[in-house]
Amino acid sequence: MTLSKEVYAEFEDVVGPEFICNDPAIMPSYYATEFAAVILPENTAQVQAIVKLCNKHKVSFRPVCTGWTGKFQAGVVLLDLRRMNRIIEINEKNMYAVVEPYVITAQLQAELMKRGLHLNVKGAGTNCSAMLRGHGHLDQSTGGDDRNHLAIEWVTPAGNIVRSGSLGSSDEWFCGDGPGPSLRSILTSATPPGVTPGVFTRAAMKIYHWPGPTKFPIVGNSPNYALSEIPANFMTRYYSFPTMEKMWQAELKIGESEISFELMGFNVAMVAANITTSNEEEEAAFKRLSKEVQGPGFLIILAGNSAADFEYKKRVLNHIVNAAGGKSLASLEDPRTEGILMCQCIRISASIRETFRPGGAFSSIPVMGQRDLTIKWAIGAGKAKEPLIEKGLIVDDGGASFGWGVEQGHLGKTEIFCKFDPQNAVAKQAVQAWHDEQSARAFKERYFALLSPGQPEEIGKALSNYHVWWNKLQKELDPNRVSPEGGALV
Amino acid sequence: MEQAALVNAIGSGRVSHDPAELESYSSDVSFANRVRPASLVKPRTTDEVHRILKFANETKTPLVPVSSGAPHFRGDTVPSVGGALIVDMSGMKKILMVDRDRRVAMCEPGVTFGELIPAAQKAGLRLNMPLLPRASKSVIGSILEREPVVMPKYQWDISDPLACAEIIFGTGDEFRTGQAAGPGTVAEQRAVGGVQKAPYGPGTASLHRLIQGAQGTLGIVTWVSMRCEILPSLEEPFVVGSCDLDQLLELTHWLIRQRMVNECFILNNANLATIFANPAAADYRSLKAALPTWTLFYTVAGGEYFPEERVGSQIKDITEIAQRLGIEAVRTVGGISANEIMKTVQQPCANPYWKLRPRGASQDIFFMTIREKLEGQIAGMAAQADRSGYAAADVGVYIQPAVQGTSFHCEFNLFYDPGNAKERNRVRELTSSATKSLLAGGAFFSRPYGDDARMILNRDAASVEVLHTFKKIFDPNNVMNPGKVCF
Incomplete structure (x- = not known):
């Protein structure tokens, strides 16, 4: 669907001619979708005006900001929010930051670290929007999912501006809930499969204490960065355990004792990915490290608020690891390797190099919720990867899954990848089959349900008919159905 | 029906x-x-x-x-x-x-x-x-x-x-x-x-x-x-008294920011006396007079592993922060021990309910706020109370840091005799006028x-x-x- 000249002109009146485009030569640079137009609003008022016009002309729209990936219907107007990239406020005393959608995590994190603060970094990496709902390797000490949002400014699908919580009543960002029932019940997500319809134009995010340096002492040149020194009261280690049960026991106790700044349960495939700069190096490192470990393991970063705090945390960690029969990976105790991994895991994202680099594509089953339950499921899903590895259809990662405790182990996240060559049709098919089988098993055995657009009715029915309520909400909030599902990972 | x-x-x-x-x-x-x-x-x-x-x-x-x-x-x-x-x-x-x-x-x-x-x-x-x-x-x-x-x-x-x-x-x-x-x-x-x-x-x-x-x-x-x-396997409670609320708020900020404490809240002397005084009015008055205007209460705790070491290192770090602010955490305030406060707040209230003890009824005005506005809102409430004929010094105040330090719950407790129409009407009118003023001053009434x-x-x-x-x-x-x- 293309826009008529008249309708195009109305959108152009909002943003000016330089910030709207439907040029066939340019459009393919925006995903593999035939968009009606791409519009780049600068502020909330422009977003609202565009959404109002979309309603007037019954044109569907989708917002996107950092755009890690996206699924879009043909013919929609794409709102590219890259001009909305301002950090509105960093409130140190009340521990929150207010950002526009295109503020990336790296940008905000750098500003926060100067002030002795930091934030949750999502698994999608620090190049992604700071206001993203999601999980990341810092969840242990910085929360996760939809739990870091405070007040949110939202342009509804009908084009109304709603400011949740304290923002709507008192023009302050510190609280997103009330008066009365919380709008955060729906103002949650910009990630597929379900997204809050409309556009989030600004959001306040919780921020956290950062006991480290104002910036990492990085030396070297891309891609061979290293730290000139390990920051005071910081330590990174990788421990392997005789069994998954032992590893879980250690993870449980670490959560309970509240000593971990970051804990990421993964096998050495992910360690190898993070300390190397190419697939060849990675493969060699994986083989080498695999011989050093005794079984499943996790990476942990300790960060002390003081020397005494650091010493205490180290002592508890050693006690817990020893009790569970854990063994430190000696290679990682080398300060250079430790520094690379520490920086990689705090500044960037521990999972990024594992995703696209080895095979060019990956298929993933992410599960949020109860860590021990999802580990149990992931053991089976990992075993199911082994035949694919043996046939050379996916990258050999030892059948790995990964995950971590969230909020000092109260909650958890587990995920499992299959990395493959997207040009290899056989591999692609095999990975899809693995994905379908393991998702179906999770549902059948009542571990969890992997939700997706167009899923069978039986999944919604088995989840308290949540889909029925969500569809009703969408219908009410988006009477002209101009804000379709699908969305983009921002 | x-x-x-x-x-x-x-x-x-x-x-x-x-x-x-x-x-x-x-x-x-x-x-x-x-x-x-x-x-x-x-x-x-x-x-x-x-x-x-x-x-x-x-x-x-x-x-x-x-x-x-x-x-x-x-x-x-x-x-x-x-x-x-x-x-x-x-x-x-x-x-x-x-x-x-x-x-x-x-x-x-x-x-x-x-x-x-x-x-x-x-x-x-x-x-x-x-x-x-x-x-x-x-x-x-x-x-x-x-x-x-x-x-x-x-x-x-x-x-x-x-x-x-x-x-x-x-x-x-x-x-x-x-x-x-x-x-x-x-x-x-x-x-x-x-x-x-x-x-x-x-x-x-x-x-x-x-x-x-x-x-x-x-x-x-x-x-x-x-x-x-x-x-916890070990808990050490502390109190910090001050007439300077900002000082206590600054300490509170760092205690929560670095996750050093479990229980953590601030009460004014009217509320602390209400909770801990014996039923006699004279006891309430003497206790209130002995208390500082504001009391911060917090506990430091250790869990399964080396609790003494955990508590010891936290106390040491907190002491350094408190010294920088020129205040001192102690074990008693106005004759009430921190341990007594800890034991009390870890259980439901004994009967009669503390808000009913002074006058038989209490009307609560509570809202969410941030540090920059809190002291102004408290001062505004005091002025409003005085104007209405309700002694500002009798207003109970409870300040609860919330959501890991991103906001505060602030609560004013107006104690009154429900059988006294004049008192009741005064408190009712004060509640409405104060709510209006507080709204104008940026208070967020998240639970109306x-x-x-x-x-x-x-x-x-x-x-x-x-x-x-x-x-x-x-x-x-x-x-x-x-x-x-x-x-």
Whole structure:
């Protein structure tokens, strides 16, 4: 669907001619979708005006900001929010930051670290929007999912501006809930499969204490960065355990004792990915490290608020690891390797190099919720990867899954990848089959349900008919159905 | 409402039309208008709650859910309309689960703090609870009201400690929030090792947030699971007294920011004396006079591993921060030991409830705020009280850092004699005028109750419009507690 000249002109009146485009030569640079137009609003008022016009002309729209990936219907107007990239406020005393959608995590994190603060970094990496709902390797000490949002400014699908919580009543960002029932019940997500319809134009995010340096002492040149020194009261280690049960026991106790700044349960495939700069190096490192470990393991970063705090945390960690029969990976105790991994895991994202680099594509089953339950499921899903590895259809990662405790182990996240060559049709098919089988098993055995657009009715029915309520909400909030599902990972 | 139809629908053993019993639900300690309900039902099972909702929708009978025992304080359990059916959930008293490793407990609405605390302790767990809830307070009632909790370090999200809930919406449909939604029944989830802990989802929505703060206007909750914390093996309590609130707020900021303390809150001398004085008025006055204007209370705790070392290092680090600020943490304040405060606030309040001790009734004005505005709001309240003839020095103040230091719950307690019309009217008028001034001064009344709810909600018409959308979906016949919040 293309826009008529008249309708195009109305959108152009909002943003000016330089910030709207439907040029066939340019459009393919925006995903593999035939968009009606791409519009780049600068502020909330422009977003609202565009959404109002979309309603007037019954044109569907989708917002996107950092755009890690996206699924879009043909013919929609794409709102590219890259001009909305301002950090509105960093409130140190009340521990929150207010950002526009295109503020990336790296940008905000750098500003926060100067002030002795930091934030949750999502698994999608620090190049992604700071206001993203999601999980990341810092969840242990910085929360996760939809739990870091405070007040949110939202342009509804009908084009109304709603400011949740304290923002709507008192023009302050510190609280997103009330008066009365919380709008955060729906103002949650910009990630597929379900997204809050409309556009989030600004959001306040919780921020956290950062006991480290104002910036990492990085030396070297891309891609061979290293730290000139390990920051005071910081330590990174990788421990392997005789069994998954032992590893879980250690993870449980670490959560309970509240000593971990970051804990990421993964096998050495992910360690190898993070300390190397190419697939060849990675493969060699994986083989080498695999011989050093005794079984499943996790990476942990300790960060002390003081020397005494650091010493205490180290002592508890050693006690817990020893009790569970854990063994430190000696290679990682080398300060250079430790520094690379520490920086990689705090500044960037521990999972990024594992995703696209080895095979060019990956298929993933992410599960949020109860860590021990999802580990149990992931053991089976990992075993199911082994035949694919043996046939050379996916990258050999030892059948790995990964995950971590969230909020000092109260909650958890587990995920499992299959990395493959997207040009290899056989591999692609095999990975899809693995994905379908393991998702179906999770549902059948009542571990969890992997939700997706167009899923069978039986999944919604088995989840308290949540889909029925969500569809009703969408219908009410988006009477002209101009804000379709699908969305983009921002 | 036809009495026979109600009995027929729910069963005679659960229904009451006894005038004396109905009268007890017709008013509370607040200024809510007295409205006598038509009937009372006390369900014992989820199935009975279903039947009540079915009956209500068929007969368009207003339902007013109540979980806690009397005295009630905010008017939310007093009917706003005639012909109402009180749904008293206090008979649903099962503790359904306490799981130490997953740090979660689950109970029905009738379970009080006094009942759940020992069950949690037996498993090595503790609850993050509000400050001194009355003995009859329902745990679920407190959680659904988003009451502030005394351990801000563990309040990652304002919805905490709520994990999952089962609710029968106004439509009569049953829904489970978060991980409890499924797949499968709770029993099927348990069979594979699942507990009902993760609050978000399923899908985009996190509907547990919708039923909190709703004052029973969207449905009736039949159980809730909640996150619990590990019971410390060693705790050291401290107090810091000062006439300089800003100084205490600065210390509080660092204590919470670095997650060094568990319980952490500030009381003014009026409230601390109210809680700890013996019943005699003279004792209250002498204790209040002996107390500093503001007292910060906090505990430092150690868990399973090397608790002495943990507590020792935290105390050392806190001492350094306090010294930088020129203040000192000590073990007693005005003759009250920090240990006594700790023991007291880790249990529900002994009878009589502390807010009733000074004058027989209390009207609470509470809101969320941030540090920059807090002192101005307190000063404004004091000026307003003095102008009204209510001695500012008698206003109780409770400051609770919330959500890991991102905000404060600030609460003013106005104690009065409910039998004295002049006092009662003065407090009522002061409540309204102070609420108005505080709103203008940036206070955020996230939990609006009673007469002033309309004034509060009118400031955010856009959000109210969305809330009406929710109401239309989840309670289209408006049978759930009509007249409350904005419905």
